[in-house]
Amino acid sequence: MTYPGAVAADTFGRRFRYLRLSVTEVCNFRCTYCLPNGFRKSADMDFLTVDEVGRLARAFADLGISKIRLTGGEPTVRKDMTDLIAVVAAQPGIEKVALTTNGWNLFRHVEDWVEAGLTHLNVSIDALDRDTFQRITGHDRLGDVLAGLERAQTLSLRSVKVNAVLLRDSLEDGFSAWTEFVRERPVSVRFIELMRTGDNKTFFENQHVSGKELRHWLESRGWTATVRGVDDGPATEFEHPDHAGRIGLIAPYESGFCDGCNRLRVTARGRLRLCLFGQGERNLRDLLEHDADAETLKARVLEALVIKPAGHTLHAGDPGDMMNLAQAGG
Known part of the structure; x- marks a missing residue:
């Protein structure tokens, strides 16, 4: 059974062209909004292999x-990151x-990643002030991250x-520093609204x-909103005639956010996760050992889409079983 030209869809008519694939739960930063105490191993580190990812x-x-x-997590803690990019x-x-990365070793490896086939890059930079960046991430690495960003460009x-x-x-200081950052840089800065998870209730209420x-x-x-592409993520991007770059917003608490998932x-x-803030997952790994399991794997994904929910329940203070964003790639 094959699916030439088909695009998987759910019962709400939403069509899926974009896969977010986590390759590790490990992160080497201690961001206040995600892993303030750092990564703590809770199970064997048996993450997907390169062959399984392929x-x-x-x-x-x-x-x-x-x-x-x-x-x-932070995908680039994996030493086989270049191989993972190449196989995809x-x-x-x-x-x-x-690739989404905190940029800690971007300067050293980005050329290899691009040569392997990387086409799109997102770098997490939560502040442009050095002290604020260190306070949020737990590391004084803003200079290194910005140097990597410049090389990538x-x-x-x-x-x-x-x-x-x-x-x-x-x-x-409001958003002025960020709009100045994109005045001459042809880069999009997307702000992600803080989301409630299972372990950040107090932090969420304060921040x-x-x-x-x-x-x-x-x-x-x-600034005016631009039109989204069919495989773009959930951000609404804004542009201004006096700025080379854009400012984006990912606002999961806005009405209708999930309609265009x-x-x-x-x-x-x-494990297939149908909603970042939903309940439960569908195991796929048992079908990744052999090429012969491909048709069964595709059928299992399509069957799971039948129960994909219409949207999350964050508005009700319910993050599902999502304890922190490193758990499933945000």
Whole structure:
């Protein structure tokens, strides 16, 4: 059984062209909003192998996935990161290979990653002030991360973006520093509204800033929203004629946020997660050992989509069974 030209869909008519694939739960930063006490091993580190990732990517490509993003934890703690990128890029039908990283070793390796097939890069930078960056991440590495970002912008990547979590602590001077950052840089900075997880209730209550604040700030200063592509992530991006870059907003608490969902998630242990803030997962790993299991694997994914929920329940203070974002790649 094959699926030529097909795009997997759920019962709400949403079509899925984008896979977020976690390759590790490990992270070497201690971000206040995710792992303030650092990564703590809770099980064997038996994450997907390169061969398993290749079989998984091939099956999802057959189901219409054309973009795969490698996430973590921090994916680049894996020494075989270049091999992982290469095996995903080698699959017919995969047109975009993306990576989200905290940038800690970006300067050293980004050229190898691009040569292996990386096309899109997101770098997490939660503050442009050195002290604030260190306070949020637990590391004084802002200079290294910015140097890696600059090197990446000289390469043949089709897209280089910056991610920043919207936190009250990092907005002492508002958004002006960020709009100045993109005045001459052709890069998109996307603010991600802080989301409630199983272990951050108090932090969320103290630090959550509504995405509406950024939207109103931008619109009052002449920034206008752009049109999303079919395999873009959930960000709304804003542009301004006086700026080379863009400012984006990912606002999961806005009404209708889930209506246009176009992405699926697989954890570092090979489990399909239908919603980041949902309940339960569907095991795929038992079908990744042999190429002969590919058709059964695709059928299992399609069967799971029947029960994909219409949306999350974050508005009700319910993050599902998501304890922290490193658990499934955010």
